[in-house]
Amino acid sequence: MVTLPVVQRPKPTWEHAPVLHHEPLGDRYRALRLQAPKIAISAQPGQFVMLTVARRGEATPALPRPMAVYRRDRGAGTVDVLYGIDGDGTRKLAGFQPGEEILVVGPLGRGFTIDSHIRSVLLLGRGIGTCSLTTVAQDNAARGVDTIAVTSARQEDALIGTETYREFGAKAVYSVTDTDNTSSPDALLATLTEDWDQQPPQLIMVCGSQRLTSLGVELARRWAAELQVSLEAHMACGLGYCHGCASGARSEGEESPLICADGPVFGWRFDEAERVV
Numbered sequence: 001m002v003t004l005p006v007v008q009r010p011k012p013t014w015e016h017a018p019v020l021h022h023e024p025l026g027d028r029y030r031a032l033r034l035q036a037p038k039i040a041i042s043a044q045p046g047q048f049v050m051l052t053v054a055r056r057g058e059a060t061p062a063l064p065r066p067m068a069v070y071r072r073d074r075g076a077g078t079v080d081v082l083y084g085i086d087g088d089g090t091r092k093l094a095g096f097q098p099g100e101e102i103l104v105v106g107p108l109g110r111g112f113t114i115d116s117h118i119r120s121v122l123l124l125g126r127g128i129g130t131c132s133l134t135t136v137a138q139d140n141a142a143r144g145v146d147t148i149a150v151t152s153a154r155q156e157d158a159l160i161g162t163e164t165y166r167e168f169g170a171k172a173v174y175s176v177t178d179t180d181n182t183s184s185p186d187a188l189l190a191t192l193t194e195d196w197d198q199q200p201p202q203l204i205m206v207c208g209s210q211r212l213t214s215l216g217v218e219l220a221r222r223w224a225a226e227l228q229v230s231l232e233a234h235m236a237c238g239l240g241y242c243h244g245c246a247s248g249a250r251s252e253g254e255e256s257p258l259i260c261a262d263g264p265v266f267g268w269r270f271d272e273a274e275r276v277v
């Protein structure tokens with residue numbers, strides 16, 4: 001893994017963001033829409049926010065929770081987050097009602113980088129990891145770049161993003177699950193190479209699964225494509241201060257990259273000799 005070249009990043013800010021909508025999405029997830037115009041206008045694909053779920057005057061939970069920006073509407077000044085209820089923080093978050101405010105810090109981290117020569121991008125997302133990829137499709141639509149999207153999950157009711165990708169004009173959307181045996185790397189490799197070997201995407205982006213990362217590596221080698229991977233880590237601050245999210249990738253001499261500040265998106269370094277062109 002390599003840190004991506006330094007690009008201009010928006011300066012993080014904070015907002016006491018009113019909740020506009022907050023609804024269950026199927027049995028597993030919740031969709032949260034916040035009025036956060038400063039973050040909406042600047043958030044780049046793959047960036048995230050930190051949500052403080054303690055209400056004003058409450059001491060706990062002390063740590064904010066990292067959440068990907070699922071989509072943003074710059075005109076309306078809104079930021080959408082899609083999340084699953086996991087532990088204490090997300091359980092508390094689920095109780096916020098429209099009209100209440102949530103302290104949001106963002107946009108944070110180094111997001112995905114799409115050079116101007118890129119015309120076609122493959123997105124590989126598993127479960128909630130797909131939330132980090134949808135804004136790539138949102139920006140691709142605006143820039144005339146093709147999106148090919150794979151959303152993967154254990155079963156159908158855990159799939160995320162299928163409709164969102166379609167709404168953003170994706171050229172193809174593959175919704176694959178473990179239950180119907182379409183999500184295995186072998187099955188996906190067969191499907192994607194059959195459909196795209198003649199016109200392969202130039203850039204592959206992955207989030208949410210080690211198996212999808214391995215598939216991304218294989219496809220990137222086959223197609224001589226660039227690969228970028230978004231990593232997850234437990235984050236206490238999200239700002240590069242606490243070093244709780246150090247990736248451990250480098251040990252001798254250099255400091256380990258911080259997933260919140262040097263990532264969460266990292267590039268993949270290929271040995272040129274390994275490439276199958």
Ligand SMILES: Cc1cc2nc3c(=O)[nH]c(=O)nc-3n(C[C@H](O)[C@H](O)[C@H](O)COP(=O)(O)OP(=O)(O)OC[C@H]3O[C@@H](n4cnc5c(N)ncnc54)[C@H](O)[C@@H]3O)c2cc1C
Nearest residue numbers: 063065066067068083084086087088089090131233234235
């Ligand atoms: C960059 C990034 C983007 C994310 N985007 C989303 C998203 O869009 N939707 C979504 O549902 N989830 C997302 N997550 C995971 C989400 O942050 C955790 O599921 C959530 O923090 C768990 O909090 P909790 O209170 O439910 O669990 P608890 O177990 O009570 O959390 C305890 C602490 O551990 C941390 N933690 C626990 N699990 C994780 C985890 N898997 N990753 C990182 N920190 C964790 C929490 O931040 C908290 O500080 C993202 C994580 C990262 C790093």
Ligand code: FES
Nearest residue numbers: 238240242243260
């Ligand atoms: S979460 Fe604190 S440095 Fe990354």
